[in-house]
Amino acid sequence: MKCILYTLMICCAVSACNNPKRKIMEPYKWPDAKAPIADIIPHKRVIHGDTVTDNYYWMIDYFKKGPDSTKVVDYLKAENTYLNTMMRGTDQFQADLFKEMKARIKEKDESVTVFKNGYFYYSRTEDGKQYFKYCRKKGSLSAAEEILLDVDDLAKGHAYYSATGFSISPDNNLLAFGVDKVSRRQYTIHIKNLETGEVYKDAVANTSGRAVWANDNKTIFYTANNPATLLSEKIKKHTLGADSHSDVVVYDEKDNTNYIGVGKSKNGRYILINSQGTLTSETRMIDADHPEAAFKVFTSRSKDVLYDVMPVDDKFLIVTNWNAKNFRLMECPLDQTARENWKEIIPHRKDVLLENAEEFQDYVVLSERKNGLTDLRVLKKDGSDYYIKFDEPAYDAGVGANPEYKSKTLRYSYTSLTTPSSTYDYNLEKKDQKLMKQQEVVGGYDPKEYVTERLFATAKDGAKIPIALVYKKGFKKNGNSPLLLYGYGSYGANMDVYFSSVRLSLLDRGFVFAIANIRGGQELGRQWYEDGKLMKKKNTFTDFITCGEYLIDQKYTSKGHLYANGGSAGGLLMGAVINLAPDLWNGVIADVPFVDVVNTMLDESIPLTTNEFDEWGNPKQKAAYDYMKSYSPYENIEKKAYPNLLVTTGLHDSQVQYFEPAKWVAKLRTMKTDKNVLFLKTNMEFGHGGASGRFDYLKEEALGYAFLFALEGIKK
Structure with a gap:
């Protein structure tokens, strides 16, 4: 499931060159090993008059500490052994890839300093x-x-x-x-x-x-x-x-559908408690000098109203969607915080999403998103304003760490598919900037050797879906190259572009990498998000398929060379699109995938379930159950051919429990009619985000790369 947006992007897709010779490259010859077959222990789910038999429900036992706990662990280990056996011929290639990727990372490094107090x-x-x-x-x-x-x-x-x-x-x-x-x-x-x-x-x-x-x-x-x-x-x-x-x-x-947290205002005067769900929020506060005081409500929660509070010297600033789907900026006196006292500063705009605000003593910096891209807007005390603009066709810019309230310098970050992660200090008075640090790619990197584009695919209902892509200079649009299409599309999380030195291992072998900003994200405003959640969730899946078909039509790739990747809620996306369009993809990597939607959302003992009813719906309500069941990947496996699949999970995953991908793989093994490979990799020591060390995760990346390189016949 789930909320934590999952941007690890195990990015696997593949090719050696962009010429007809690549057609005759021989794929990796998979060993003749026997895949593990999970035991069948029927379990009936009866709700809303609907009876479903789940043959692999027992796999929850390790999580529930049930009688089959040991059997669960044994099955996961057997799947790992099978994967290792089948991929053994790529062991040296994986080791070489790991060294190649690690060699680009500056081992002795230092972050940009942040000044505070x-x-x-x-x-x-x-x-x-x-x-x-x-x-x-x-x-x-x-x-x-x-x-x-x-x-x-x-x-x-x-x-x-x-x-x-x-x-x-302090x-x-x-x-x-x-x-x-x-x-x-x-x-x-x-x-x-x-x-x-x-x-x-x-x-x-x-x-x-x-x-x-x-204090x-x-x-x-x-x-x-x-x-x-x-x-x-x-x-x-x-x-x-x-x-x-x-x-x-x-x-x-x-309200067990809300997340809560506590923070301190930038000016150091208040302790703030925030309670927020997908649709509603509420803030409480006390004077930071008086921790013994009782917290008071800023303004009472109201259905479908979200607000964030920022205290400045003489007032509160509020970013809210109250009567403003794409949010607006308001203010109120320090002693009159009820909503009837809010006064508008920046009005709602249908074509601009106000994402957040960063307060300083003399300035406010707004992050605004238009046409899927971010601009930083500076508001001055005298009411005038100006924009910090960016020129690349696809990029990501955002406000960085700015803990000093009285500062006149804005720290912001910038990256693109070809520009390494960069940190700038921008003088808000003089309107000039200084590059403080840019990610160094050890061994050299020339951005001029790579090309980035931004395209728009058209959905059946006319929606224009942004696609950002990057490839090595010299690429030819002849349909012969492999392409990795990445997607997420949930929680209103924006999948902005970013530079990856690891990804160079793919681009340099001739493939295209693309990110689809499908509905369910918030790249094109709040409505873009709302059109990809709850009873409109299927738009997320059909948008992704549309993007894949568009890239084939435009000859960036072809069916035999199109790959897909997504993790967590993006793993749900992977499961849904291979059910809906299995022949479109040659290979798919689903990382920690949320694929057993109905069963998980019915079980409130599973971590985070109740927090997510506003995103997926509550299946205890029949309409939500029926709709959820109609797309849940686990529920919709059929006897048909599926693409080559690599599925990853972690035994200690707190976001998407291990049993979801494990059940999914077990059921796919018994139902699929093809001879394509199906692998499950369980990390027995880690959870949702993978390894904690800064190099260990590269081994997972190398495995994913080797998997699809094997499908493409790339051996070095």
Whole structure:
């Protein structure tokens, strides 16, 4: 399932060159190994008068700690063994690909510094190390370095280690941080004294990982998660030195379809609690100088109204969709926050989506999206404004880390399919900018050797679907080249373009990489999202198919060389499109795919289920059940030919549980009529996001590349 947008993009697709010779390249000869066949144990689901037999429901037992737990693990291991046997002939190629991709990464590197409250903060990596060191310097970049947290050292002996949520106390003396050692995104918050180096005994378990400091330097607020469902249920208050079991609940969310979180205003004056679902939000606040105070509602939640609050010196700024589908900017006095006191600053526009705002003392910077691309708009105190524009046909630009409220410099990021990730500082007064850092591709990289385009495919209902693509210079549109089409299309998550040094291994072997901005995302405004969710979800799938057909029609590729990739909710997309158009794709990689939609959404004990009713619907309602069942990949497997498939999952995945892809693969094995390969790769140590080390994930990438390279007959 699920929400976490999943941008790992295991990008696999393939080719060696763009000439007719590639047609005679011999595909990899798969060994004659026997695929594992899962046991059939019928389980009946009866709801709304509809009876469905699920032969693989037992695979939930490892998650539920049921009687077949051991059998589940044995099956997953058998699938891994089968994959390794079938792919053994590519082992050396995978090793070479891993080295090739790793060689492009600058091992000894340092992030751009971020200035806050008298210190420059940054992280740095060292040669051969998987993790990083979190550091700071006081007052000047020439000052002595303080290593606040050595994650390389902390991660020793752990197969998975994630440190996140670094939060410094207002007096600069304490660091709060979250740690997850099992990859289920359940973090324990620790507190370190930066003067003495002591890590306090305070250890707050089952949290989102981030603590928010009150201005007294001894009180933190945090989000407490349910240990079973992983739902963010409560905001709690912890005092240094106290037993976390006695932490005070300051907010208890009663609506289990909402996510909640706590933060601090940029000007440091308020602690803010936000409760938000897909359609409704509500904010509570207290003065950060008074952590003992009771939180007060900013304005009461109302159906279909979303709002975000930003305090500035003399008022609150509000980004809201109240009577404004694409959102507008409003303001209200500090002491009159009810909605009737809101005054419009930037009105709603039908063709422009207002995504967010970044407040400074003298400026507000708006992120606006028009025609699927982002512009940054600067509002000055005198009411005038101007835009920071960008020129490439497809790019991604966004506001970066800007913690200093009084700053007159905007930190923003920029990337494209051909431009490495870049960080700029923009002087809001002088309107000039400085490139602070650009991702270095070790070994050299020339963007002029690659070409990017932006196209629009037309859906049957007339909707224009943006497609961004990139290829190596010299590419010929003759239909002979392989093409990887990536998609997501859920939660209003924007799938913007980005540069990948890893992807060069594919482009240099002659294939095209493309991203489809299908409905369900929010690239073309809020309506684009709403037209790809709930009872319109099938638009997401048909849009993706339309994009594939368009790219074939325009001779960027052909059916024998078209590949697809998506993860999480994008994995649902993969499952749906191979049911609807199985002959369109030569190969598909579905990463941690949300493919058992009905069963998961019926089971509220599965993590995050209730949070997602506004996205998929609640199948306990018959109309939602019927529609969901009509597209759920697991429910709609038929006796027919399917493309070559590589499916990945993680045993400890907290977003899409392992049993969804495992059941899907087991059922596909018994139903498909083709001789194409079907693989399931389960990472027995990791979860939804894969490995935590900065190099380990490349092994998964190399596996995916080798899979489709094998289909294309590319051997080096």
